[in-house]
Amino acid sequence: SQQGEEDPQALSIQEGENATMNCSYKTSINNLQWYRQNSGRGLVHLILIRSNEREKHSGRLRVTLDTSKKSSSLLITASRAADTASYFCATDAEGQNFVFGPGTRLSVLP
Amino acid sequence: GAVVSQHPSWVICKSGTSVKIECRSLDFQATTMFWYRQFPKQSLMLMATSNEGSKATYEQGVEKDKFLINHASLTLSTLTVTSAHPEDSSFYICSPGAGWGTDTQYFGPGTRLTVL
Numbered sequence: 001s002q003q004g005e006e007d008p009q010a011l012s013i014q015e016g017e018n019a020t021m022n023c024s025y026k027t028s029i030n031n032l033q034w035y036r037q038n039s040g041r042g043l044v045h046l047i048l049i050r051s052n053e054r055e056k057h058s059g060r061l062r063v064t065l066d067t068s069k070k071s072s073s074l075l076i077t078a079s080r081a082a083d084t085a086s087y088f089c090a091t092d093a094e095g096q097n098f099v100f101g102p103g104t105r106l107s108v109l110p
Numbered sequence: 111g112a113v114v115s116q117h118p119s120w121v122i123c124k125s126g127t128s129v130k131i132e133c134r135s136l137d138f139q140a141t142t143m144f145w146y147r148q149f150p151k152q153s154l155m156l157m158a159t160s161n162e163g164s165k166a167t168y169e170q171g172v173e174k175d176k177f178l179i180n181h182a183s184l185t186l187s188t189l190t191v192t193s194a195h196p197e198d199s200s201f202y203i204c205s206p207g208a209g210w211g212t213d214t215q216y217f218g219p220g221t222r223l224t225v226l
Contacts, residue, residue: 016174033215035217039199040220041219041220042116042203042217042218042219042220043154043203043217045215045217057193065205088153088154090215092215098144098156098205098215099156100153100154101133101153102153103152103153105151
């Protein structure tokens with residue numbers, strides 16, 4: 001089945017540093033989405049990138065998609081303590097429900 | 111974006127009782143509703159897909175008689191955890207389905223269930 005897998009599973013950085021998280025998947029997709037989840041809270045949509053797009057930006061977020069490698073990355077620049085959360089990628093493929101990866105737990109230390 | 115609400119946001123119950131979780135799509139007609147479960151420090155796992163006016167489709171390993179789903183209208187879907195046990199303690203999240211290939215999937219704020 002379709003599966004997004006993030007790495008690393010956990011990431012700890014200092015405030016101001018950049019954080020990069022990766023997501024890999026197995027089969028062709030229509031789009032890939034990144035979500036953030038603060039501890040015990042619901043999901044917040046960050047960015048959607050379509051299969052024919054290679055890069056998208058939103059504020060301090062930059063997402064890339066490499067369909068040949070079946071991977072995506074989420075870069076958070078100039079991280080802040082408030083960025084501490086779990087980040088999930090989710091893939092959307094024809095005829096399938098959204099499938100979430102296990103997530104990356106990001107800790108930004110002040 | 112779509113507004114999705116869940117009620118209650120958290121619930122604590124005794125083992126053996128049943129708990130109903132409501133999910134409302136406030137500005138969006140949800141013909142499909144996805145129900146996810148998330149255990150601590152784990153990813154969301156799809157439990158079932160409900161379709162307005164018809165029976166829900168359950169994922170493998172999810173007991174349909176234990177997790178009753180009702181999708182009576184385009185704006186309301188309910189998940190009832192029957193005879194809850196401590197292992198059912200989890201974070202339950204609903205998400206209205208806009209259909210395959212549609213942009214952004216929206217999610218409810220989640221309901222934290224703790225079964226004592």
